[in-house]
Amino acid sequence: MNDDISDLLPALVALRHDLHAHPELAFAEHRTAGIVAAALRELGLEVHEGVGGTGVVGLLRNGAGRSVGLRADMDALPMVEQSGLPHASLFSGVHHGCGHDGHTSMLLGAARQLTRTRRFAGTVVFIFQPAEEGRGGAKAMVEDGLFERFPCDSVYALHNWPDLPLGHAQTRPGPIMAAADRFDISVRGRGGHAAQPHHTPDAILAASQLVTQLNTIVARRIDPGESAVLSVTRIEGGHSHNVLPAEVQITGTVRSFDPDSQDRIEAALHDTAQGVALASGTEVEVKYTRYYPATINSAAEAELALAAAADTGLQATVAPLPAFTSEDFAFMLEQRPGAYLWLGQRRLGADAGLHRPLHHPCYDFNDAALPLGIAWFVAVAQRALR
Ligand SMILES: [Zn+2]
Ligand SMILES: [Zn+2]
Known part of the structure; x- marks a missing residue:
């Protein structure tokens, strides 16, 4: 004793x-x-x-x-x-x-x-x-x-x-304890007049669609028996009521316990970003960082x-x-x-x-x-x- x-x-x-x-x-x-x-x-x-x-x-x-x-x-x-x-x-x-x-x-x-x-x-x-x-x-x-x-x-x-x-x-x-990952996404159009949206890909709209779709990854791509969470924690873009911004930034975190789930979430995040880019005509760049396993x-x-x-x-x-x-x-x-x-x-x-x-x-x-x-x-x- x-x-x-x-x-x-x-x-x-x-x-x-x-x-x-x-x-x-x-x-x-x-x-x-x-x-x-x-x-x-x-x-x-x-x-x-x-x-x-x-x-x-x-x-x-x-x-x-x-x-x-x-x-x-x-x-x-x-x-x-x-x-x-x-x-x-x-x-x-x-x-x-x-x-x-x-x-x-x-x-x-x-x-x-x-x-x-x-x-x-x-x-x-x-x-x-x-x-x-x-x-x-x-x-x-x-x-x-x-x-x-x-x-x-x-x-x-x-x-x-x-x-x-x-x-x-x-x-x-x-x-x-969970694995902690971070993602930083840039959504780029060209920027332009809000009244002439046909002249530029709309980075705000594309970013909004991306945020919505990112929130489906855990629900639809991960085994319901596994635990994981994806949270978008920051979205930033635009300065004026009548200008379509050239770029919008999205940041968030992913937490998971199983390395397979972690791989699937990262892959799905890249796929989703490229899908939104293709559909919206924007350029989307994803930086995905695994900082703690x-x-x-x-x-x-x-x-x-x-x-x-x-x-x-x-x-x-x-x-x-x-x-x-x-x-x-x-x-x-x-x-x-x-x-x-x-x-x-x-x-x-x-x-x-x-x-x-x-x-x-x-x-x-x-x-x-x-x-x-x-x-x-x-x-x-x-x-x-x-
Ligand atoms: Zn602490
Ligand atoms: Zn501590």
């Missing part, structure tokens, strides 16, 4: 508040990475800095055996914090609105606990990644040779999850993640559905078997009014989740390196 970690908590809560007050944006986590590297060195770990930009890797070896990667993200969001808390961000426009300050503190806590207990055989690879929020820091670390330089037989991560009550944890085999847990590791959660006294259940948000830990799970856990952090009882969703201007990581996440990381390492 779980060892006592309560003596570690005061320093870790202080660290979490310090990180919260000094948030740093993607690939600029210099102060945070420095604190992490110093803390790992103090424990006597082998430390590598500058992995994939501002990433830090610490190695804790305890004899021969397998190796397991434990990952935390370090970056904050470009948004203004409005919490008014004593440890609120000191920098306007940068806010730890996703709780990565909590993740970093929990993984450092796990490093402390595993260093002093050492009830495992093999190597624990502590992975502190930059730039999770839309910039692909996990991909940068993978491309910098993360798993060649620091071999991991499996890899695990968690995210605090305000939708789940404190004391609960969930994951599932297979997809848990789906986060897909391997079955055995998802089971281990739940068993480790149960070891620590968490109420661990299989998540009934994946979430349509995305997560760049997906890039690590493309390389190694592993699992991603949702750690409940919804405040209960008298604190219930403090509940905020992720990315809310008043969001603050729930410090009561710190010992739970530390214990989970420790239990994962002990189970994976038995």
